[in-house]
Amino acid sequence: MGNKDKVxxxxxxxxxxxxxxxxxxxxxxxxxxxxxxxxxxTCAEVCPVYYGEPTELRNxxxxxxLIRSVFKKHSTISGKILGALAGAKDFDGxxxxxxxxxxxxxxxxxxxxxxxxxxxxxxxxxxGRAIADSLGYTPETMKNVVKTSLETCNTDxxxxxxxxxxxxxxxxxxxxxxxIDIKIPVDVVGTDYFYVPPSGDVLVNPxxxxxxxxxxxxxxxxxxxxxxxxxxxxxxxxxxxxxxxxMKADNKPYVDEAKRLxxxxxFMGECGHAxxxxxxxxxxxxxxxxxxxxxxxxxxxxxxxxxxxxxQFDKSKNPxxxxxxxPCNFGRSCGIVEAPRIILKASCQDFREMYPNRGENxxxxxxxxxxxxxxxxxxxxxxxxxxxxxxISDTGAEYxxxxxxxxxxxxxxxxxxHNAAFAIGGVHDMLSRAILIxxxxxxxxxxxxxx
Amino acid sequence: MDVFVFKIVPFFTILIFIxxxxxxxxxxxxxxxxxxxxxxxxxxxxxxxxxxxxxxFFPSLFRSDKTLWGFSWIFHAALALIFIGxxxxxxxxxxxxxxxxxxxxxxxxxxxGIVGIIIMIAAILLLFRRFGSKRVRxxxxxxxxxxxxxxxxxxxxxxxxxxxxxFDLQITREYFSQxxxxxxxxxxxxxxxxxRLHFLLAQLLIIYIPFSKMLHFGGIFFTQTLIKRT
Ligand code: SF4
Ligand code: SF4
Numbered sequence: 001m002g003n004k005d006k007v008x009x010x011x012x013x014x015x016x017x018x019x020x021x022x023x024x025x026x027x028x029x030x031x032x033x034x035x036x037x038x039x040x041x042t043c044a045e046v047c048p049v050y051y052g053e054p055t056e057l058r059n060x061x062x063x064x065x066l067i068r069s070v071f072k073k074h075s076t077i078s079g080k081i082l083g084a085l086a087g088a089k090d091f092d093g094x095x096x097x098x099x100x101x102x103x104x105x106x107x108x109x110x111x112x113x114x115x116x117x118x119x120x121x122x123x124x125x126x127x128g129r130a131i132a133d134s135l136g137y138t139p140e141t142m143k144n145v146v147k148t149s150l151e152t153c154n155t156d157x158x159x160x161x162x163x164x165x166x167x168x169x170x171x172x173x174x175x176x177x178x179x180i181d182i183k184i185p186v187d188v189v190g191t192d193y194f195y196v197p198p199s200g201d202v203l204v205n206p207x208x209x210x211x212x213x214x215x216x217x218x219x220x221x222x223x224x225x226x227x228x229x230x231x232x233x234x235x236x237x238x239x240x241x242x243x244x245x246x247m248k249a250d251n252k253p254y255v256d257e258a259k260r261l262x263x264x265x266x267f268m269g270e271c272g273h274a275x276x277x278x279x280x281x282x283x284x285x286x287x288x289x290x291x292x293x294x295x296x297x298x299x300x301x302x303x304x305x306x307x308x309x310x311x312q313f314d315k316s317k318n319p320x321x322x323x324x325x326x327p328c329n330f331g332r333s334c335g336i337v338e339a340p341r342i343i344l345k346a347s348c349q350d351f352r353e354m355y356p357n358r359g360e361n362x363x364x365x366x367x368x369x370x371x372x373x374x375x376x377x378x379x380x381x382x383x384x385x386x387x388x389x390x391x392i393s394d395t396g397a398e399y400x401x402x403x404x405x406x407x408x409x410x411x412x413x414x415x416x417x418h419n420a421a422f423a424i425g426g427v428h429d430m431l432s433r434a435i436l437i438x439x440x441x442x443x444x445x446x447x448x449x450x451x
Numbered sequence: 452m453d454v455f456v457f458k459i460v461p462f463f464t465i466l467i468f469i470x471x472x473x474x475x476x477x478x479x480x481x482x483x484x485x486x487x488x489x490x491x492x493x494x495x496x497x498x499x500x501x502x503x504x505x506x507x508f509f510p511s512l513f514r515s516d517k518t519l520w521g522f523s524w525i526f527h528a529a530l531a532l533i534f535i536g537x538x539x540x541x542x543x544x545x546x547x548x549x550x551x552x553x554x555x556x557x558x559x560x561x562x563x564g565i566v567g568i569i570i571m572i573a574a575i576l577l578l579f580r581r582f583g584s585k586r587v588r589x590x591x592x593x594x595x596x597x598x599x600x601x602x603x604x605x606x607x608x609x610x611x612x613x614x615x616x617x618f619d620l621q622i623t624r625e626y627f628s629q630x631x632x633x634x635x636x637x638x639x640x641x642x643x644x645x646x647r648l649h650f651l652l653a654q655l656l657i658i659y660i661p662f663s664k665m666l667h668f669g670g671i672f673f674t675q676t677l678i679k680r681t
Contacts (some may be wrong), residue, residue: 008648028484029677038593040523041587046515054586061590078662085593086662112490112514116505117671118678120488282535335491359492360514439546 006136010180016098018247019131020070030127033119039059043111043121052383061110064124065102067131090298091256099137099221100427102128103376106384107240108328113359120224125368130242141373146237146246152346153234153253155198163229168200170210177210177442182217182259184209185226187242192259192442193225195298196278197234197269200405201426208270215302216220216427218311225267231257231359233276235405240369248287251277255288266295268425270403272329280334298404299427303339306346314441317434318348323397325354325388325411326361327404335359347434354391362387364402375429380410381417389414392422400424456651457640461630464654472669475645479673481633490678502513503677529570531607536563541627560613567610574603598665599658608649618643 007015023030032081043060044050045106048352051110051150065087072079072088079088105125112120123401125348132138158166167184174182174335186244191214216225231254238247258266278295280286324344330336337358344352365385370376392400400411400422411424434441494501504510515522532624539559548555578599612618622641629638639668641647660666 024482026482026484027486028479028482028673029488030481031482032670032674036664036674038664038667039587039590039592040512040519041584041590042512042515042542042587043518044590050586056589059589065590066674071460076662085597087594088591109490112678115665116509116512117674118490118505118511120490120678121623123488138474208578280489281486331490333489335489335493337491364564 006369009240012095012135013093013325013436014142015135015198016095016131017070017074019127020067020136021074022092023067023071023127024075029120029123029345033064033121033124034068035076036117037064037068037119038116040116043115045108047121048106048108048110048365048387053384057101058104058383060105060108060121063105063128064121066098066101067078067128069125070418073142079415091346094135095135096133098128098304099132099139101220101371102132103139103142103368103370103430104369104379104384105368106363106365108363108406109332110328110360110363113332122368122398123178126242128242129240130244133241133243136205136303139373139375141375142189142237142241144371145237145369145372146241146243146250149235149237149250150246153231155235155237155358155439156199156203156233156270158199158203158232160414163202166206167227167430170202170206173206174210174213174359177444178437178440179443180216180437182213182237182437183222185223186229188223188226189260190262191224191226192221192260192264193267194263194265195227195267196234196254196274197227198235198274198405200234200408201269201271204405204430205408206427206430207429208388208426209428211426211430211432211435212269212298212302214432215305215311215428216439218435218437219305226261226263228257234268234271234278236274236277237369239273239277247277249289253284254278255282255291258291258293263293267301268295268297270298270405270428272331272334273406275330275336276333285340297334297336298341299339299343302428302431303342306342310435311346311431313431313434314436315347315349315434317441318399318430319350320346321350321352321396322394322399322401323352323395324357325352325364325392325400325402325407326358327402327407328361328363329368330403331361336403339366340401343427343431344401347430351399352395354397362391364388364407364410366406369389369405369406371410379416385414385422389418389420392420399430401427403427412448453640457637458630458638461530461654464657468657470659471658472666475661475666476669479670484677487680488677489681493681495677498676498679501679502672505675506671513657517549519580522573522580526570526573526577529566529573531564532562532566533570536566540624540630543624555610564610564613567613571603571606571610576605578603596664598659598663601652605652605656608645608652611645612643612649615645618646 023034034057038060047060069089070091071085072086073090102125107122107125109122110121112118145155149155157307167186171184197209216222235249236250238250268278275297283295322344324340326337365380365388402408403426408424509520510522580587582588623646626641
């Protein structure tokens with residue numbers, strides 16, 4: 001974790017400037033973003049935060065300029081010679097301003113989708129947060145999540161016993177629903193699939209996990225998968241505080257556990273950023289060298305089984321209009337957009353799209369870890385989510401499915417704040433309610449709205 | 452003074468431009484990039500084809516802001532045409548025109564004239580947009596206005612030569628051909644004040660490019676590669 005105590009004074013100024021100067025050495029993406037921006041204003045047009053309330057500091061370019069102008073001042077010829085005339089400005093010593101601004105960007109990457117140059121302001125945001133973290137300025141709420149996760153391997157600080165109790169409860173639920181024993185194997189060595197959900201899908205909205213268990217059951221693969229009582233939360237807030245060392249430290253136990261369990265697949269659950277880190281960063285970037293397993297995603301896997309005709313559903317169990325919110329990390333950052341739709345269309349009677357969707361979808365307003373910060377709840381409820389709520393209400397959906405615990409938390413609070421008339425849940429949740437086991441779907445009437 | 456400005460400075464201009472651009476491209480190229488930045492959906496066609504499309508048609512911008520897309524696409528397309536048109540000031544291809552049976556002077560007068568007016572209008576619209584729209588005003592600083600005004604000034608002086616009092620292109624052509632062949636002896640420096648201003652401003656622009664945001668014409672290949680590559 002970053003510094004425990006806040007650095008101040010001249011030491012702070014020097015550290016900030018040095019970190020910004022270091023951009024000159026890379027990564028390439030940041031260096032390019034320092035030099036390249038035509039200042040056309042397109043990013044502000046498509047940014048959920050600026051849409052919600054267009055104050056100057058919420059303009060993506062103004063925010064990114066907090067770093068860019070200091071870089072110009074210290075690391076470019078034009079900035080050194082021409083100063084302000086070249087858009088250069090020295091760091092004024094106010095790091096709190098950085099923190100406030102960079103924790104108002106949801107890191108959704110929507111700006112990059114529409115910027116003519118593909119400039120991804122979330123990269124600059126992450127750099128800004130990293131600088132703040134190294135000097136002890138990460139907001140307490142975020143610091144605590146990282147700390148808990150590094151200590152307990154899950155962001156809720158739940159013990160293995162609590163986890164096992166929750167799993168027992170889920171097994172009982174499934175027994176009630178189907179009258180048979182559907183297992184959720186825990187700590188079994190030598191299976192094929194190691195299921196890594198976000199902890200929320202066990203402790204808060206557990207239907208996604210029962211959905212997965214039912215799929216394995218129907219396929220006759222009950223003994224082919226396992227969970228871990230130590231590693232049951234793919235969430236990794238090192239991504240959000242900008243601290244690479246924390247992100248890797250949080251990731252390592254999961255890779256070690258997969259090796260210990262001897263699985264062929266790390267089977268990621270419905271959590272966008274967890275999958276992005278495992279697949280796009282850890283596996284692709286070879287953080288821990290060659291791996292004896294492959295990282296795959298539960299939604300793609302289930303969608304493939306549906307396409308093979310191996311799963312049957314009673315859609316009448318889900319008669320209400322259902323829509324899907326593409327979590328930014330699944331959609332824009334991992335390209336998983338069709339699989340959830342295949343699952344939802346197979347298990348729901350009335351699936352509706354919101355517009356725009358897939359790679360162009362609007363962020364829920366809680367991305368970039370903001371959803372966990374109750375200190376900025378007002379901002380998340382009234383600013384960053386305005387467009388999202390409009391989008392959802394346009395669909396007339398009564399159930400909003402999404403594949404991300406952070407999005408779900410954001411939506412639960414939005415529903416509460418705005419008295420919204422829709423329920424929130426996961427993708428496998430819908431599957432869990434409609435999937436046929438021995439020709440019968442779950443017998444239940446008391447679905448909790450939103451868990 | 453004239454000798455220095457019109458015989459020596461142009462070479463410095465070109466030198467600074469080439470060195471500046473190469474240096475920038477070189478630093479971008481050599482800066483390491485650990486990790487992929489892929490942004491989905493990734494294009495169906497090859498990465499390079501999709502980047503070329505992005506450079507030629509601005510599809511990302513088209514999807515988000517059609518008005519700006521209109522202004523800026525016309526602006527950039529006109530810039531490209533003007534760039535091509537100016538090649539004829541430095542060197543001509545009579546054989547080509549003959550083969551295509553085109554009267555090059557008439558064609559360039561008409562098309563050059565039209566394009567000159569179009570880009571002037573586009574630049575003025577972009578300028579208005581800079582202070583007319585809140586979100587663009589917030590991010591517009593001196594470099595942004597300067598770049599537009601400089602281009603506008605070059606366009607206006609260029610148009611004056613075409614539409615104003617008679618301008619003898621032949622003298623200018625000879626000047627450039629002598630300049631490029633380094634035949635300084637007997638070189639006649641054009642005296643037309645509009646041309647002199649146009650030429651100096653254009654050089655200022657050329658020198659300024661490697662150190663300004665106008666570098667985006669090259670940088671786009673780098674930034675788009677980052678997000679389109681899987
Ligand atoms: S859309 Fe891209 S080029 Fe335009 S202002 Fe935003 S970051 Fe700069
Ligand atoms: S990443 Fe999202 S929230 Fe941040 S500036 Fe870009 S569009 Fe706005």
